[in-house]
Amino acid sequence: FTERPKPYINLGFPKMGTSSLHAFFECGGLTSLHYRCGRNHPSCAKCMLQNLNAELPLLSEPNCGQADSYAQIDNGTFFPQISLLDEIHKGYPNATFFLTFRSMEAWYRSISHWPPRPGGPHMVDRFKKLDLPGLPADKGDNLQAFSDWYCQHVERVRALVAQHPSHSLVEVDIEDDNVGSMMNQLFGR
Numbered sequence: 001f002t003e004r005p006k007p008y009i010n011l012g013f014p015k016m017g018t019s020s021l022h023a024f025f026e027c028g029g030l031t032s033l034h035y036r037c038g039r040n041h042p043s044c045a046k047c048m049l050q051n052l053n054a055e056l057p058l059l060s061e062p063n064c065g066q067a068d069s070y071a072q073i074d075n076g077t078f079f080p081q082i083s084l085l086d087e088i089h090k091g092y093p094n095a096t097f098f099l100t101f102r103s104m105e106a107w108y109r110s111i112s113h114w115p116p117r118p119g120g121p122h123m124v125d126r127f128k129k130l131d132l133p134g135l136p137a138d139k140g141d142n143l144q145a146f147s148d149w150y151c152q153h154v155e156r157v158r159a160l161v162a163q164h165p166s167h168s169l170v171e172v173d174i175e176d177d178n179v180g181s182m183m184n185q186l187f188g189r
Helices: 018-027 044-053 085-091 104-113 123-129 143-163 179-187
Strands: 008-010 032-034 069-072 096-101 168-173
Touching: 008 018, 018 032, 018 069, 018 096, 018 179, 085 143, 096 143, 104 123, 104 143, 143 168, 168 179
Parallel strands: 008 069, 008 096, 032 069, 096 168
Antiparallel strands: none
């Protein structure tokens, strides 16, 4: 299991364990990027968009920094893991993809209160203002709408991996008490 192809790209959503995934790989001695990709780019999302416009693989240099793991590739306003899923596959046909999970109630509560400032706006408000694939037309104003949206994203990623078995897909429940030992077994870290 420890020879899963790199790069490792998290296709999950923010506030679903991206920092923990980043810390796991960094602690294990791998190069991991979280949100920022390279010195000259404030976010992986922006450098991926620049590479898309230059017809380069989305995470390639010189625009993005090279890494073994990309724990969070969105920037809160642009979500390549949703909008550019096919392009990610084309640029990295052997990548190991991650989907992170937690209870939908905990996730919705988290995005409804992040960043932690009185009166917001919070991440859930940002999502509602964006034109994101799969987000309900009414912009989803409740737990069920956001749960359904994430479920559709998961199904889309699973279908892509089923269609292209050169990818590995690792699904991680960040609330599972055994997640550390499971990750250690899978990656020898």
